[in-house]
Amino acid sequence: MDRPSHLDKSGRVRMVDVGPKPESDRRAVATVRVLMSNELLKILEDNTLAKGDAIAAARIAGIQAAKRTGTMIPLCHPLPLTYVGIDCEFEHEPPSIRISAETRTCYRTGVEMEALTAAAVAALTIYDMGKSVDRAIIIDQLRLESKSGGTSGDWRRE
Amino acid sequence: MDRPSHLDKSGRVRMVDVGPKPESDRRAVATVRVLMSNELLKILEDNTLAKGDAIAAARIAGIQAAKRTGTMIPLCHPLPLTYVGIDCEFEHEPPSIRISAETRTCYRTGVEMEALTAAAVAALTIYDMGKSVDRAIIIDQLRLESKSGGTSGDWRRE
Amino acid sequence: MDRPSHLDKSGRVRMVDVGPKPESDRRAVATVRVLMSNELLKILEDNTLAKGDAIAAARIAGIQAAKRTGTMIPLCHPLPLTYVGIDCEFEHEPPSIRISAETRTCYRTGVEMEALTAAAVAALTIYDMGKSVDRAIIIDQLRLESKSGGTSGDWRRE
Amino acid sequence: MDRPSHLDKSGRVRMVDVGPKPESDRRAVATVRVLMSNELLKILEDNTLAKGDAIAAARIAGIQAAKRTGTMIPLCHPLPLTYVGIDCEFEHEPPSIRISAETRTCYRTGVEMEALTAAAVAALTIYDMGKSVDRAIIIDQLRLESKSGGTSGDWRRE
Amino acid sequence: MDRPSHLDKSGRVRMVDVGPKPESDRRAVATVRVLMSNELLKILEDNTLAKGDAIAAARIAGIQAAKRTGTMIPLCHPLPLTYVGIDCEFEHEPPSIRISAETRTCYRTGVEMEALTAAAVAALTIYDMGKSVDRAIIIDQLRLESKSGGTSGDWRRE
Amino acid sequence: MDRPSHLDKSGRVRMVDVGPKPESDRRAVATVRVLMSNELLKILEDNTLAKGDAIAAARIAGIQAAKRTGTMIPLCHPLPLTYVGIDCEFEHEPPSIRISAETRTCYRTGVEMEALTAAAVAALTIYDMGKSVDRAIIIDQLRLESKSGGTSGDWRRE
Secondary structure (H helix, E strand, O other): EEEOOOEEEOOOOOOOOOOOOOOEEEEEEEEEEEOOOHHHHHHHHHHOOOOOHHHHHHHHHHHHHHHHHEEEEEEOOOOOEEEEEEEEEEEEOEEEEEEEEEEEEEEEEOOOHHHHHHHHHHHHHHHEEEEEEOOOOOEEEEEEEEEEEEOOOOEEOO | EEEOEEEHHHOOOOOOOOOOOOOOOEEEEEEEEEOOOOOHHHHHHOOOOOOOHHHHHHHHHHHHHHHHHHOOOOOOOOOOOEEEEEEEEEEEEEEEEEEEEEEEEEEOOOHHHHHHHHHHHHHHHHHHOOOOOOOOOOOEEEEEEEEEEOOOOOOOOO | EEEOOOHHHHHHOOOOOOOOOOOEEEEEEEEEEEOOOHHHHHHHHHHHOOOOOHHHHHHHHHHHHHHHHHHOOOOOOOOOOEEEEEEEEEEEEOEEEEEEEEEEEEOOOOOOOHHHHHHHHHHHHHHHOOOOOOOOOOOEEEEEEEEEEEOOOEEEEE | OOOOOOOOOHOOOOOOOOOOOOOOEEEEEEEEEEOOHHHHHHHHOOOOOOOOOOOHHHEEEEEEHHHHHHHHHHOOOOOOOOEEEEEEEEOOEEEEEEEEEEEEEOOOOOHHHHHHHHHHHHHHHHHHHHOOOOOOOEEEEEEEEEEOOOOOOOEEEO | EEEOOOHHHOOOOOOOOOOOOOOOEEEEEEEEEEEOOOHHHHHHHHHOOOOHHHHHHHHHHHHHHHHHHHHHHOOOOOOOOEEEEOOOEEEOOOOOEEEEEEEEEEOOOOHHHHHHHHHHHHHHHHHHHHHOOOOOOOEEEEEEEEEOOOOOEEEEEE | OOOOEEHHHHHOOOOOOOOOOEEEEEEEEEEEEOOOHHHHHHHHHHHOOOOOHHHHHHHHHHHHHHHHHHHHHHOOOOOEEEEEEEEEEEEEOOEEEEEEEEEEEEEEOOOOHHHHHHHHHHHHHHHHOOOOOOOOEEEEEEEEEEEOOOOOOOOOOO
């Protein structure tokens, strides 16, 4: 990986100063799909996994991760989340669980990273719970679906 | 999402008891691909992003996340990581960064979750650094590539 | 433990959305009693414990725990505590230390969990400091005493 | 609270040096009882609480807290937990939930604090989930039931 | 260390109640100097250290530490940082790196501790990265340079 | 700050792989001096500070920080500390508090960073406790004094 040299000034990581931005209601939704074998999907639907209820664990882990986003992602601002919700749906073609995470705040910056982090950690939790059955699980298409609020306005994935 | 009822016994989350397992050298490699616009890829290759060096930030965030896996994933055992390494490569078809995370320990349980968590948080960091240029970034195909050590033996993705 | 089955919708953990609530001054007081042997109580009163000043350690641990409540209790909202105070009193019938924790904020949700968590961790710290003298310590009657502020109004234990 | 003066030497908090102790298998069990109204107990048994499955949340919060004991209790040694398990039982006289937490390690020091912390945080989580129904919940009789392993030998509450 | 006895009241740690203070824009700048051998300074200037880019690591570690100040310093209030920036400069007489950390918030209390903590952890990171070359590194003159905002007004080191 | 360009290989941060190193007893001592006004020193000696016992708070904060070193310093390995001790001494010429932190482990890598981090956070805590009296406090000469154990052998500052 060959990258050009730069003065320190240009390569230096820096947090954006959100002080001058007004507080406003923000919302973001992120989704991810956890692809797995039919065998594991059936066990999760039947809720008969030896390690326990993977869906409940994934939801709680996702909510807790959203609250810790600011300590995990280097340039994220810590912010007062007013809501985090995680939804999980079983899908069969292909066999998978679709996770959707929604985050909200009333603050000077958006909550996209919190939604993405919540979805990612919920998906990692399903991997952890199911890996003794299927180690080949793939966490696929983690992405922002929509966000609203803030000076940059609303955005929705096409 | 309709799931059958169960006695508490079967749905109850429980950590696996790794006490009886012997310590052994363990290693795991996980990868993920961060899909982005050509415009953002060029900025990252040139290292001219306004927020600073996204690749350096992603590597450090990934390493730090690996060390905190046990506090993020509910049933993960805390373990003494002996090595974490993160590699990033620019790819052009499609425009993307490929992240590879390797973790090692000498302990009673494997380090797959640590490798996956490191790769996920490195990818999330690239999203965070690049989102002002391209909000549609997709974190794709997060998966275990290989693991070695332990009673279940070696495993490699086909 | 036999519990009826439910659609996922009804069993799903969800954070309350506090976004629509106005900020207001909130306050909560929680107490707990740490029951111990006369021997340990005397050592603590004399401040001659081998591990050091248990009361000072308990106070600081309680304050620090209050600040981390949002990362420990799954559905708690992170919030900006404006005050945490811990009081300890020696009692002799029965031999015990009574801990009182007060928390305050100006925010959209209450600080009851912060007061309870502070009192709990202060009590656990006294257990930890004193356990080489008395392993049978009991942490008793951890409870909310009062709270004020917010739409649900004031509350005081009868 | 009047305590005699001391030279710094005697009041100074100090971690016990566990370096000279051999590693051995350790186990601890702690219990706690969460006293509540009949109304709340029924809602929890029926698993119809608005905030979701309180028992699942309590178990996961307890497990995660056990892993963070070393960062919460000032003089606790960080240690590699090999097992954490949380059991919850509904009781009717008086209406309550009885929580039992078991922790294990193979290390130089015991896991009593980890078991007590897990039980405490599981109980606090039930408080948090149920407080909109019953704010007067009491967390009662948090205590060590037994421990085994280590030079001080086995201990069981009489 | 001989200290006079006191009633518990006077020795008791207590958080200042910042609830009554108005929110206002706050800013603080702290600096520190990392003294090292000419050999290590040259390696850092050439960016040829075996462990990688120490300056990038120091900046990110400092930013992340600023965000965790409230959980590290017992009586610090958690607060919503709106900006953290870290600058590093090479100096030759004596051979050293000068680190400057700036923090900002709009809140009821100041951000001096956040700036000092960021500078301290950035300096510790340089020690960690460079210690295989020079174990005698000295972290020198960590201090507040200026602060603005709040009822106590502006302050600048003479 | 002008630094030459490098292939990614050479600038990339990487954790040292300590897996091949044998476990051995390690020890490190770090010191720091907190320079302050005569007025503040007298208040601390008399233990009459409004915020409470600064020395007790500093010791506990230092011990807790030592345990979290691995999550703060990017390339530090998490390790099982077997001992942390913090000593504080009042000095009068110049007026200051001298802090000494000792850390121990039996592991594959040294505990220098843990000792330095403990000393730094203890010093920052004294700053925080005393800053309302003297904002010009300087944290001076944070440095390793000695370390023992490991393949690189013993080291002592000359």
